[in-house]
Amino acid sequence: MAEGNTFNAPFPAPPPSYKHFTKQNLSRLRRTRKEAGIPPPADGQPPEKDVDILTLPAELRYLVPPEPPSDSKLTVFGDTVNLDAPRVTLADNSIEQIYPDDPSVLSNPQPHLIALARSMLTTFLSLTGILAQNPDLQQDKMGDLQTIVYNLHDIINQYRPHQARESLILMMEERLEKMKGEIQRIDQSKESVAKLLQELQSNGIVQAMQEEKDGKGDAVVEDAAVTKRKARQRAGWAALENEMG
Structure with a gap:
């Protein structure tokens, strides 16, 4: 370099x-x-x-x-x-406004944007034909094309405040749905744990687990019953760990 x-x-x-x-x-x-x-x-x-x-x-x-x-x-x-300056209109820049001057344009700009986009495509095709036959006559079509583009941008800029409000509403709705999902998952986990504890209680595993935790089962003679009890205890702890993640 x-x-x-x-x-x-x-x-x-x-x-x-x-x-x-x-x-x-x-x-x-x-x-x-x-x-x-x-x-x-x-x-x-x-x-x-x-x-x-x-x-x-x-x-x-x-x-x-x-x-x-x-x-x-x-x-x-x-x-x-x-920040308090008035919005610059097409008339302020001596540009012809070709879309209707009606409040419905702001409430539903899609049809007008589609119409202007089609006009822009038609004008561009006409411009390419003029450039192929007689390039000296392209000035008028270039002006028409610029006018259409200016009108497109003007409608889009007027729609910005509404777009900002809708974007904020969408973000708040997504946040609300996320919080509802978290609450639902917590409720499901609570129900699963309560159901698991109820099953363990019915099988007598909870008492055996508590005895192991308190050290009361150390003095029991190792026999088949003790081995079976410890197996139930391990199964109970494993089930709780799997449920709680």
Whole structure:
């Protein structure tokens, strides 16, 4: 690779101030706040009244969060973004709106998107024919194709809030179903254990298992009955282990 070649990063580099966010600096800031009589933040929220950053060393000034914005204008990567700015319409950009100006477009945009997609395909096929016969006449069809694409994007962008709400509802429903499944599995395990204990109780294995646990069966003479009892005990413990996983 030739020297001097540079590559542009896909994302901007982090600001150099991130190096100041260390445990030592955070401890120093807490001590400074304590000396100034400022109570510690609650639940990770910044205090209502903080220290004056101009009185802090340079490495601690970046640790004090800035004041919340007084308006809806924010600066993101050097660009100013206004959250309360009205939506830019096609008319604002002098673009013809070819879909109906009706509330039903937002409630059910699928038919209109399909119609625009078909129009885009037809216009593209017409454009290819013009390019094959007389390329000098392609300007009008190119403009029509751009208008269709702009209208497609405009409908999709208007549908974003509804899409966000539906996605959130779907996530909540999936979480609810997962919790119901966990509760159902716990109930099934409880019923299985209760049934197993009832069977062991009816066979007299529970008492034998308790005797083995308490050491009461050590003095029993090893004979056929004792061997059979121990076999039942091992079977009972094995059944419990298999059931409980």
